[in-house]
Amino acid sequence: MKKGDIFKGTIEKLVFPNKGILYIEGEPVMVKHVLAGQKIEAAAGRKKKGKMEGRLIRVLEASPLETVLNPCVHFGVCGGCSYQTIPYDSQLAIKEAMVRELIQDSCPEEVFEGIKGSPLQEGYRNKMEYSFGDEVKDGPLALGMHKRGSFHDIVTVRGCRIADRDFERILSGTLELCSSEGLPFYKKMKHLGYLRHLLVRKAWKTGEILVALVTSGQLEDAFQAENREAGKEKEEAFFWRFSRMLQNLHLDGKLAGILHMRNDSQADMVKSDETTVLFGQDHFYEELLGLRFKITPFSFFQTNSAGAEILYRTAQEYVGDTKDKLVYDLYSGTGTIAQVLAPVSKKVIGVEIVEEAVEAAKKNAVLNGLDNCEFLAGDVLKTLDVIEEKPDLIVLDPPRDGIHPKALPKITAYGVEDIVYISCKPTSLARDLKVFTASGYEVKRACAVDMFPGTANCETIVLLQRVGR
Numbered sequence: 001m002k003k004g005d006i007f008k009g010t011i012e013k014l015v016f017p018n019k020g021i022l023y024i025e026g027e028p029v030m031v032k033h034v035l036a037g038q039k040i041e042a043a044a045g046r047k048k049k050g051k052m053e054g055r056l057i058r059v060l061e062a063s064p065l066e067t068v069l070n071p072c073v074h075f076g077v078c079g080g081c082s083y084q085t086i087p088y089d090s091q092l093a094i095k096e097a098m099v100r101e102l103i104q105d106s107c108p109e110e111v112f113e114g115i116k117g118s119p120l121q122e123g124y125r126n127k128m129e130y131s132f133g134d135e136v137k138d139g140p141l142a143l144g145m146h147k148r149g150s151f152h153d154i155v156t157v158r159g160c161r162i163a164d165r166d167f168e169r170i171l172s173g174t175l176e177l178c179s180s181e182g183l184p185f186y187k188k189m190k191h192l193g194y195l196r197h198l199l200v201r202k203a204w205k206t207g208e209i210l211v212a213l214v215t216s217g218q219l220e221d222a223f224q225a226e227n228r229e230a231g232k233e234k235e236e237a238f239f240w241r242f243s244r245m246l247q248n249l250h251l252d253g254k255l256a257g258i259l260h261m262r263n264d265s266q267a268d269m270v271k272s273d274e275t276t277v278l279f280g281q282d283h284f285y286e287e288l289l290g291l292r293f294k295i296t297p298f299s300f301f302q303t304n305s306a307g308a309e310i311l312y313r314t315a316q317e318y319v320g321d322t323k324d325k326l327v328y329d330l331y332s333g334t335g336t337i338a339q340v341l342a343p344v345s346k347k348v349i350g351v352e353i354v355e356e357a358v359e360a361a362k363k364n365a366v367l368n369g370l371d372n373c374e375f376l377a378g379d380v381l382k383t384l385d386v387i388e389e390k391p392d393l394i395v396l397d398p399p400r401d402g403i404h405p406k407a408l409p410k411i412t413a414y415g416v417e418d419i420v421y422i423s424c425k426p427t428s429l430a431r432d433l434k435v436f437t438a439s440g441y442e443v444k445r446a447c448a449v450d451m452f453p454g455t456a457n458c459e460t461i462v463l464l465q466r467v468g469r
């Protein structure tokens, strides 16, 4: 088969996170955005790592697993979810099998404890980053998610199943206001335009909501003003209307803060060069496992709060008795795991690269009456060299790429008896586990926790113990 050839076949197996394999003349072909059992038509692409890649043209026949007939209206168009046509039990079975297979070289079959489901299967997301754009070139303003496989096109995700219901009200109100004011969206390739992102976060327990509208600083064009001063005046008036609009929405939750963030960097990510608080404050509070957490706009917090309680309870169980132990919480975010463990530990030291999150973690510890937590800002790779107190136990919760290869030997060199590794990407986990097992550790317990129903992702927790301890 050569590039461009059209072929048909049945997807035999899924590969994490969203590829399927089918066999054409005995040769495996990988195709994105498919499900096991689907009959598809695809076009042959080029070979990657010795495997032929195919581009999905269309699904000819649904998979026998696809028995949900009323998925989200944006399913298949929006790049967010890929499992919505599959009942939840089967979604869990698929994820469990994928994780089990990915880590099987390091995790014996009998040690893997299966998957725990999310308490909420819809409306579970407590954070959304919506992008401004258009659905088709020069179409009306859109606000939502990137279309599947598209760098430019945006689909306005009214009716999104996985976001909290208040998010839709905020999204619709913002889109209507920005459209009626004729504000242009920011075109990343040309670095032109104004509206960039809408960030919405909401606490599951307290109901507090934080909204941030992110724009460029290109005021004159956006507000058709003669000069920057005039543009600034019009911008202020616009943000007054924006803030009023949000305060007049009938939300189930309660607005904790409305922010305007200015971002003039060319990188297509939600960030702020300058933040103005338009209403309330620049943070909100969430409660998990009886503890209270201050969350700032960019600090990491698990996106499924109800699922996070299950994740952290499982971590607690794997960690075991920590009464006389000094615990390292590496990649600590706002210090959630550290604070869950602190009441039953001698001391916990958290290390986190985002300073804003470290500051929030310190405040959270005070808020929760914990005086045996210390939080250090810095890269785990470098910070491990400067911490004087050595750990008795280590908890790891790295970002999707896993642990830096040069940080791994520093972690294993402590020789602690137990390490608990929480991972949001099983392929990175599988890679890192091989290093741990080659360095004298063995997997004693492991399970997956589904924090992302409707999508192909899930968390995995592993308890590693030093061999012959």
Ligand SMILES: C[S@@+](CC[C@H](N)C(=O)[O-])C[C@H]1O[C@@H](n2cnc3c(N)ncnc32)[C@H](O)[C@@H]1O
Pocket (backbone or CB within 6 Å): 299, 300, 301, 302, 330, 331, 332, 333, 334, 335, 336, 337, 351, 352, 353, 354, 357, 378, 379, 380, 381, 397, 398, 399, 400, 424
């Ligand atoms: C998956 S989150 C875990 C956060 C926290 N444990 C929790 O459950 O909320 C990963 C965290 O690692 C941080 N991070 C990423 N790279 C890092 C590095 N090289 N050193 C320290 N922290 C890092 C991120 O900012 C993020 O807060």
